[in-house]
Amino acid sequence: MEWFDNFWAVYSNLVLTIGINALLALSIWLTLSCGLLAMANAAFMGIGAYTASLLTMNVGAPFPVALAGGVIAPTLVALAIGGPTLRLSGVYLAMATLGFGEVVRVLILNAESFTGGALGLNGIPQQTQWWHVVLALVVVLLLLWRLRRSRIGRAFEAIKEDGVAASLMGIGVMAHKMLAFALGAAIAGLAGALNAHLTFFIGPSEFGFDRGVDILTMAILGGTSGPTGPVLGALIVTLLPELLRGFKDFRTMLNGAILVLIVLFLPKGLWDPLRFRQWFARAPRKPAPATVGER
Amino acid sequence: MLEQQLVNALSLGCVYALFALGFTLVFGVLGVINLSHGAIFMIGAYAALQAVTKLAFPLWASLIAALVIAGAFGFVIDLLILKPLRKRNAPHLIPMIATIGLAIFFNNASQGLFGAENLRFPNEVVPNEQLHFAGVQISVLELAIVLLSFALMTGLLLVMRRTQLGRALRAIAESPKAAALLGINVEGLFYLTSTVAAALGGVAGVLIALYSNAVFPLMGQPMLHKGIAVIILGGMGDIRGALLGGLFLGFAEVMSVAYIGSTMRDAVAFGLLFLVLLLRPQGMFGKVLERKA
Numbered sequence: 350m351e352w353f354d355n356f357w358a359v360y361s362n363l364v365l366t367i368g369i370n371a372l373l374a375l376s377i378w379l380t381l382s383c384g385l386l387a388m389a390n391a392a393f394m395g396i397g398a399y400t401a402s403l404l405t406m407n408v409g410a411p412f413p414v415a416l417a418g419g420v421i422a423p424t425l426v427a428l429a430i431g432g433p434t435l436r437l438s439g440v441y442l443a444m445a446t447l448g449f450g451e452v453v454r455v456l457i458l459n460a461e462s463f464t465g466g467a468l469g470l471n472g473i474p475q476q477t478q479w480w481h482v483v484l485a486l487v488v489v490l491l492l493l494w495r496l497r498r499s500r501i502g503r504a505f506e507a508i509k510e511d512g513v514a515a516s517l518m519g520i521g522v523m524a525h526k527m528l529a530f531a532l533g534a535a536i537a538g539l540a541g542a543l544n545a546h547l548t549f550f551i552g553p554s555e556f557g558f559d560r561g562v563d564i565l566t567m568a569i570l571g572g573t574s575g576p577t578g579p580v581l582g583a584l585i586v587t588l589l590p591e592l593l594r595g596f597k598d599f600r601t602m603l604n605g606a607i608l609v610l611i612v613l614f615l616p617k618g619l620w621d622p623l624r625f626r627q628w629f630a631r632a633p634r635k636p637a638p639a640t641v642g643e644r
Numbered sequence: 645m646l647e648q649q650l651v652n653a654l655s656l657g658c659v660y661a662l663f664a665l666g667f668t669l670v671f672g673v674l675g676v677i678n679l680s681h682g683a684i685f686m687i688g689a690y691a692a693l694q695a696v697t698k699l700a701f702p703l704w705a706s707l708i709a710a711l712v713i714a715g716a717f718g719f720v721i722d723l724l725i726l727k728p729l730r731k732r733n734a735p736h737l738i739p740m741i742a743t744i745g746l747a748i749f750f751n752n753a754s755q756g757l758f759g760a761e762n763l764r765f766p767n768e769v770v771p772n773e774q775l776h777f778a779g780v781q782i783s784v785l786e787l788a789i790v791l792l793s794f795a796l797m798t799g800l801l802l803v804m805r806r807t808q809l810g811r812a813l814r815a816i817a818e819s820p821k822a823a824a825l826l827g828i829n830v831e832g833l834f835y836l837t838s839t840v841a842a843a844l845g846g847v848a849g850v851l852i853a854l855y856s857n858a859v860f861p862l863m864g865q866p867m868l869h870k871g872i873a874v875i876i877l878g879g880m881g882d883i884r885g886a887l888l889g890g891l892f893l894g895f896a897e898v899m900s901v902a903y904i905g906s907t908m909r910d911a912v913a914f915g916l917l918f919l920v921l922l923l924r925p926q927g928m929f930g931k932v933l934e935r936k937a
Contacts (some may be wrong), residue, residue, distance in 0.1 A: 386737050433922040440677050440736055444876055445921040451869060451914040459911060558869065562744050569741055599756045605748030612742040613728055 361479065362547070367587045368482035369544045374567035374579030375489055376536035381573050382497075383529035384509030385435065388561045389446035390537040392453035393423035395556030397538025398545040399457060399464055402473045405546070412476045412546070419542025420535050427534035428527070435526045438512075450561055457553040469552025470545075477547040485543060486580075489536055493576045505529060566608050572618020581620050647780045649902050650895075655786035657894025658793040659855060662848040663867050664874040664886040665796055666841035672881030673817050673837040675736055676726060680743040681845050681871065682864025683750035688714040688846025689853035689863060690754060696769055703769050707850055714846020715839045721746060722838035730834070747864070755861040763859040770854055789851050796844065797887045804883065813837065817881065873917040 357364075373390060380387045401419030404410040410418070434445050457464045464470065496502045504525050507515040516522045545551045563586065571582025586604070593600040611618065663685060670678045688710040695706035725746065729739045771784045804810035815823040816830055824830045852867070853859045870893065875881075878889025893913055900912040 430922075437921065440740065441880075441921070443737065443740065444677070444872055445918070447869075447872065448876070448914055448917040448921060452911065452918050455911040455914060459908060558865070562748070565741065565744070599752065602749050602752035602756065605745045605750075605752065608745030609725060609742050609749065612738055612745065613725065616732070616734065616738065 363587065363591065365477070365479060365482050365547055366544075367584055368486050369540045369547070370564075370567060370583035370587050371486055371580045372489060372536055372540035372543075373564045374571065374583040375493060375576060376533045376540065377564050377568045378573055378576060378579040379493065379533040379536065380529050381568060382502075382509060383505040383526055384512065385526060385529060386439070386443045387434075387446045387530060387533065388443050388565065389427075389430075389449050389453075390533065390564050391556045391558075391560035392446075392450040393427065393534040393537035394541035394544070394560070395453060395457060395551075395553070396423040396426055397541030398551050398556070399470070399541075400538075401542035402470050402545045402551060403463070405474055405476070406470065406472075415476075415546070416539065416542050419545075420538045423534040423538035423541075424531050427531045431527045431530045435523065435530060447558065447561065450556075450558065454553050454557045457556070464553070467553065469550055469555075471550050473545050473549055473551065475546060475549055477543050482543055482547075485539055489539075490576055490580070497576070501525065501528065566604070568618075570608065570611050570618060572615075572620040574617060574621060574623070578618050578620035582618070585619075647778070649898055651780045651782050651786075653895040653898035654891065655782065655790055655855075655894075656898055657891035658790045658887075659848075659852050659890075660870055660874050660893050661797070661887040661890030662789060662793045662851060663845065664871045664878070664890050665793070665800065665883065666844035666848070667871045668875045668878070668881055668883060668886040669800070669837060669841045669844070671875065672883070673813055674726065674739075674834055675817075676739045676743070677736070677872075678743050678841070679740060679868065680721065680746040680750065681841070682868030683747040684714050684717055684842045684845040684864070685849035685852070685867055686754060686859075686861065686864040687717055687750060688849030689859045690758060691846065692850040693763060693765060693853070693859050696765060703771070707847060710846040710850045711843045714849070715843035718842020718845075719835060719839040721842070722835050726834070726838065727831070747868075751861050751864070758861065760861060764857055765854060765859070770857065785851075785854055789855060792847075792851070793887065793890075797883060800883050809833075870913065873913055876917055877920055 373394060376393070377387070377390050380390075397419035400422040401415040404415040404418045405412065430449060434442065434449070437445050458466055460466075504515065504520045507518065507520055508522055508525055512522050541556075567582035567586045568579045569582070570585060571580065572578030589604065589607075590600055593603055615621070617624065663681075666684075667678065667681045670676055670681070691713040692706040692710040695701040695709040696703070701709060721743075725742050726739055729742065771788075773784045774781050775784065775787065802810075804814060812823065812828045812833060815826065815828060816833055820830050849864070853863070874889040874893055875886060876889070877892055878885025878887070893916070896912055896916055897909050901909050904912070
């Protein structure tokens with residue numbers, strides 16, 4: 350196991366970052382699966398991260414309490430802003446949530462006595478163990494997997510396909526949208542809280558527009574047809590900069606190019622069960638010779 | 645002092661309006677939130693800077709160079725990316741995500757090519773005369789920005805209202821399918837809109853780079869965020885809304901800097917945006933200015 354120890358010493362941070370990014374990608378996938386393009390996940394992550402860190406640093410709360418705080422705070426904020434915001438649809442919702450994200454970032458930046466302003470919070474105790482991240486990811490995946498197959502998950506899908514038709518079928522559209530939004534915020538907050546206690550430092554610029562775009566990229570790249578896609582996307586987006594080390598200054602550029610190419614050529618993302626099924630269905634048919642006169 | 649603040653607000657507002665015009669034009673006609681508009685803006689600024697420093701162009705010629713190059717980028721983006729997505733009938737969010745990718749690509753490409761540092765136009769090129777009248781002062785450059793943004797808006801409005809081209813564009817904004825059935829060259833006009841909007845973005849990039857005396861790879865991003873705020877404030881896809889929204893934002897920012905403190909400037913801008921979205925998602929002037937584009 351010596352090789353593993355070496356590997357872990359070098360790459361443990363990277364591996365745990367993959368887990369945290371997977372949580373973030375799942376948080377946006379949840380709202381996407383309900384047909385909402387809400388781009389506030391970075392802000393919710395920030396709210397979770399700051400709440401949890403302030404709880405551990407200023408109040409001396411034990412880690413589970415801090416984590417719970419990091420989950421509850423963004424959920425409450427989501428419930429508060431969800432009412433008016435979720436009436437918006439499509440690009441308007443995306444813009445509104447982007448605007449909200451900027452508001453949160455600027456507020457964190459300006460509440461210096463609390464948040465340390467632009468300097469951020471330094472010296473957050475490193476309490477996140479590897480199994481915390483794994484456990485969080487497993488629990489969230491299980492939850493989402495169960496949710497998808499439940500009444501609520503089917504309601505999400507119906508709303509995504511056609512909100513009006515769904516409401517005519519007796520689905521409470523607003524309540525379901527709110528649930529997806531708040532649950533997404535909770536997951537993003539959890540990821541933020543875990544991340545803050547892993548990286549030792551948080552600052553307002555981490556939770557801005559770019560982070561929001563990153564989260565969206567992971568989900569879109571991996572594919573949004575199921576929870577597998579976002580996890581795959583998080584894996585790739587996190588590893589890509591490491592793999593592209595050789596390109597130096599141009600490696601973020603490749604991120605952008607990949608996003609464009611995926612949207613153009615793989616509209617459903619990398620993980621697309623329908624496409625896989627087509628491949629496997631087509632494969633055995635090929636060798637069968639076409640009998641004469643069949644056409 | 646208040647008069648001077650009002651003049652400052654006017655020029656800042658026109659800066660925002662200039663950027664938002666192209667942005668809103670694309671949304672009005674194509675229905676696409678073009679998040680690469682900030683990158684196009686940056687490309688315009690770099691194109692002019694290269695023209696001035698490497699080719700020793702005078703300022704007016706470098707403005708034309710920026711216009712042409714940014715327009716060309718707009719055309720190619722439409723041809724290679726937006727058109728296939730239109731063909732596939734992708735939902736509106738998909739082109740938005742593609743343009744996010746483009747923005748990342750261009751921003752980092754320019755960082756790789758020109759470096760991350762802040763470049764400036766050479767001093768002798770920048771017009772820095774100050775005009776004084778009625779106790780306020782305004783630089784020639786600010787005056788040019790104000791005049792140009794009003795002129796462009798009037799021009800665009802006239803084209804939209806009075807010409808056959810404008811009627812066709814408005815028909816497309818209502819329904820591209822119906823417009824195509826009426827014999828309008830929808831694809832051609834989509835190209836035209838993308839190109840013109842990008843060209844406007846490029847010119848805005850040069851003027852604002854001169855105004856703030858800074859050219860850097862990420863210069864388009866803060867502007868893009870402000871541009872989003874402007875077109876939401878003014879009503880999305882509305883040309884007059886772009887100017888009014890820009891002026892409103894400029895006014896709110898200058899006043900908040902003057903009377904609350906400079907750190908809250910962005911908080912005011914985005915807080916305002918958020919409030920407008922919650923209370924009037926169609927934009928502040930949405931009712932008065934109902935028609936799109």
